[in-house]
Amino acid sequence: MNRTARPHTGAPNDTPADARRRMTTYNGTRLATLPALGRLPAALRRDIHVVSHVLPFRVNDYVVDELIDWDRVPDDPIFRLTFPHRDMLRPEDFDAIASLLDAGADPRVVRDAADAIRWRLEPHPGAQLEQNVPHVDGEPCHGLQHKYAETVLVFPAKGQTCHTYCAYCFRWAQFVGMKELRQQASDPSVLTDYVARHGEVTDVLFTGGDPMVMSTEQLERHVSPLLDPSLDHVRTIRFGTKALAYWPFRFTTDPDADALCALLERCVDHGKHVAIMVHCTHPRELETPAALAAIRRLRATGAVLRTQSPIIRHVNDDAVTWATMWNRQVGLGMVPYYMFVERDTGAHRYFALPLVEAHRVYRDAISSVSGLARTARGPSMSATPGKVVVDGPAVIQGERVLALRFLQAREPAWCNRPFFARFDPTATWLDQLRPAFGEERFFFEE
Ligand code: SF4
Known part of the structure; x- marks a missing residue:
């Protein structure tokens, strides 16, 4: 395979510098400068303004101009995914922040009130800070996590931001100035x-x-x-990223896109399996010419593109959306990998689906796609003891139960050992489930 071959579209070296797309970003404080918002009712704009004081918010012009269908706002799925909504906060919390803003309160007072709310939104689910940071000679390796034997996670210091701040992602805490919640590695030697x-x-x-927000030089x-x-x-070597969906130019026409692709090629040429873990939440993210060009370019490096996303209410909570997304991914040469369950953090109350409902969507979607798309596993919870997949409801010896299994676990021996919870149609996370058959604890709690 000639790894230096360029894809036929979006060829970066053919793109004049003045024709390259430059990113314009909008965050909570720059909301008023986003022209598209002027089309929304004042009440909706105010809701966004209020919530953005608690949950971080960021969007760029590509998402605004090419992914969101403004004729369908506020119900457009990409708008729901990206923009704050008043239901992300408890009504009393929303009212508290709104009252402070209406009264012209000192920004420090608003920030303190917001911080108090944030601490109630589980900024670090899964006890990650306490349990997953490894140690060398008794010293913590800041910026690394080592939960499963084979895999080490690294959080490079320069990659501590994203193209959007998903309010369902545990990383939201890193984006709101709660410094004590940051996990970052400044020195590459910590990892090596x-x-x-x-x-x-x-x-x-x-x-x-998102490591792909770093310059190629930093990443290298x-x-x-x-x-x-x-x-x-x-x-x-895996790279988790939403850049393909929210800024595909990173891989095609950004000034150091060529160097990035050359770096990936070099890893492949050294015999590494390079996996781009594409965070893809909705099929629309894979429709634009820019996204298609980026996929072709990345595949030409020899990297494998695997896709993952949580199932989230208002955005992708139906089987047709998932089946469409998986079919499209396979058609583009990507590998569907995970359907995650929305974590118990951030705007969980807004995005979460009961596990039973998430499983129904997974089952209906997976049963309607070809075998090549059935590589997607789920719905899976990244919980404290490991990744737990919901295999679905069942009746065993007359008791209605929910069948579960570890896909990954702190203790490798736990993997693929079925276990059963009492059927609970409202539970949204592992810690809300109780063991079936009169047991006091699940086997991994013993
Ligand atoms: S889900 Fe991905 S893009 Fe969104 S905040 Fe988390 S890491 Fe960033």
Whole structure:
């Protein structure tokens, strides 16, 4: 395979510098400058303004101009995914912030009130800070997480932001100035020193924020050391990113897109499996010419594109959307990987679906696609003890139960061992489930 071959569309080197797309971003404080918002009723604009004081908000002109259908706002799924909504907060919390803003309160007072609300929104679910940060010689390796034996997560310091701040993602806490909640690695040697001591680590996952917001030069500082022969036990380098969906120009016409693709090619040429973990929430994200060009370009590097997303209310909570998304991904040469359950953090009350409902959507979607799209696993919860998939309701010895299984676990021996919870049509997370058959605890709690 000629890895230097360029795709036929969006060829970066053919794009004159003055024709390259430059990103314009909007956050909570720049909301008023977003022209499209002028089309919305004043009450809706005020709701967005109020909620953006608690939950972080960011969007760019590509999402506004090419992904959101403004004729369908406020119910457009990409608008719902991206813009704050008053139902993301408890009514009393919304009213508290709105009253302070209406009274012209000092910004510090507003921020303190917002912080108090944020701490109630589970800014670090799954006890990640306490349980997943590894240690070397008794010292914590800040910016790394090592939960499953084979995989180390790295949070590069320069990649601590995203093209959008999804209010259902545990990373929201990193974006609101709660510094004590940041996880970041400034020095690439933190990762390489740790991995060098851990021969069991086969996968390194660059996450963030979004590692693809970093310049290629910054990214290279972290990635290149992994190509050293002493780290041959690292076979897979993964990059979790939403850039393909929300800024596909990162891989085609951005000034250092060529260098990024060359870096990925170099990893492949060193025998690494390069996996781009594409955060793709709705099929529309894969429709634009820019997204299609980015997919072709990335695939030409030899990287494999795997897709994942949570199932979230108002955005993708129906089987047709998922089946359409998975079919489209397979058609584009991508590999459907995960349907996640919305975590118990942030705007959980707004986006969450009961596990039973999430399973119904998964089952209906997976049963309507071809075998190549049935690589998607789910619905899966990234919970404290591991990744738990909901296999669905069942009746066993007359008792209605919910069948569950670990896909990944702190203890590898827990994987794929079925366990059963009492049927609960309202539970949205593992900690709300109770063991079936009169048991006091699930086996992994013993
Ligand atoms: S990491 Fe992904 S899901 Fe989380 S806020 Fe960033 S883009 Fe959204």
